[in-house]
Amino acid sequence: MDFDTTGKVCLDHIYTAPDPCEYYSTLGRLDYCIPQLAKPYFETLLDRYRHSTGTPSPMVLDIGCSYGVNAALLKLDLSLEELYEHYSTVTGAGGPRRNELLDRDRALARTRRVPTGPRVVGLDSSAPALSYAAAAGFLDGIVHADLEAHDPSPAQRTALSTAEIVISTGCVGYVTDQTITRIIDATDGRMPWMAHFVLRMFPFDAIGESLADRGYETVRLERLFRQRRFASPEEQSLVLDTLSDIGVDPTGTEDSGWLHAELFLSRPPVGASRHLADLGATATPFRVRSGSGAGSPRG
Numbered sequence: 376m377d378f379d380t381t382g383k384v385c386l387d388h389i390y391t392a393p394d395p396c397e398y399y400s401t402l403g404r405l406d407y408c409i410p411q412l413a414k415p416y417f418e419t420l421l422d423r424y425r426h427s428t429g430t431p432s433p434m435v436l437d438i439g440c441s442y443g444v445n446a447a448l449l450k451l452d453l454s455l456e457e458l459y460e461h462y463s464t465v466t467g468a469g470g471p472r473r474n475e476l477l478d479r480d481r482a483l484a485r486t487r488r489v490p491t492g493p494r495v496v497g498l499d500s501s502a503p504a505l506s507y508a509a510a511a512g513f514l515d516g517i518v519h520a521d522l523e524a525h526d527p528s529p530a531q532r533t534a535l536s537t538a539e540i541v542i543s544t545g546c547v548g549y550v551t552d553q554t555i556t557r558i559i560d561a562t563d564g565r566m567p568w569m570a571h572f573v574l575r576m577f578p579f580d581a582i583g584e585s586l587a588d589r590g591y592e593t594v595r596l597e598r599l600f601r602q603r604r605f606a607s608p609e610e611q612s613l614v615l616d617t618l619s620d621i622g623v624d625p626t627g628t629e630d631s632g633w634l635h636a637e638l639f640l641s642r643p644p645v646g647a648s649r650h651l652a653d654l655g656a657t658a659t660p661f662r663v664r665s666g667s668g669a670g671s672p673r674g
């Protein structure tokens with residue numbers, strides 16, 4: 376197993392395959408569950424946005440969307456368990472397997488669509504994952520870009536500018552404040568709402584600070600979310616070291632075998648705390664820790 380500089384196991388190969396089978400089989404074995412736990416929070420935020428703005432089908436931008444897992448969960452009447460099952464029953468390999476899967480996924484996207492679901496644009500640096508998710512009918516638009524490294528092109532900027540709600544699961548760490556600020560800057564002051572599920576090993580400070588500079592208020596929910604099991608004792612040990620370095624107490628959480636994430640919600644100041652009542656949890660205003668290691672959490 377290879378590990379990145381934070382101690383997390385390197386799974387990059389599962390995000391760049393021509394079809395999602397390896398993604399779902401690998402993550403299923405690790406009991407990856409954050410998209411499913413995130414789903415009711417994203418849905419409540421969508422409802423709140425519809426109510427506040429009168430927009431029936433808000434445009435969601437999913438950063439690091441991969442094969443469209445969040446889009447599938449939000450637009451279709453489906454659970455992550457069903458998706459794990461769905462992709463576990465495929466045979467063959469290569470192009471024929473991809474075509475067989477796409478046929479099944481297009482049927483799924485047609486038959487299980489929730490009429491009130493949002494539109495979802497996916498941003499990812501993986502062309503194969505985006506191309507699959509769009510062809511399957513999970514995504515309404517794609518932005519193939521690495522906004523860590525580059526400003527968006529004019530066409531990418533136009534696509535990003537439509538975002539009304541920006542979400543992510545499992546992606547902060549790969550992306551930083553660079554990507555978030557480039558997205559906000561592309562929306563020309565419209566300030567899309569944001570909901571990011573972030574592993575505790577990746578400080579949110581630099582993103583929170585950039586959002587505050589642009590007029591956002593951010594809160595962190597007072598609960599933690601299991602993301603997945605550690606891939607090995609070695610990964611757990613390395614991540615516990617990272618958490619210790621940044622002063623995060625793993626008692627009862629990461630030391631029990633699971634990576635844990637927090638939910639950060641950011642939106643323009645008007646009524647910033649009001650929508651939290653709908654999320655059924657307490658939350659505290661997010662303040663940047665002084666002297667924290669803000670910047671790229673991947674080191």
Ligand SMILES: C[S@@+](CC[C@H](N)C(=O)[O-])C[C@H]1O[C@@H](n2cnc3c(N)ncnc32)[C@H](O)[C@@H]1O
Pocket residue numbers: 390409410438439440441442444498499500501504520521522523543544545546549550554
């Ligand atoms: C851990 S996966 C999370 C995928 C999905 N959101 C989920 O919850 O399963 C991280 C994703 O971020 C993408 N990614 C990595 N670096 C990126 C970047 N600089 N910009 C956009 N996406 C990136 C990867 O291709 C991958 O699809």
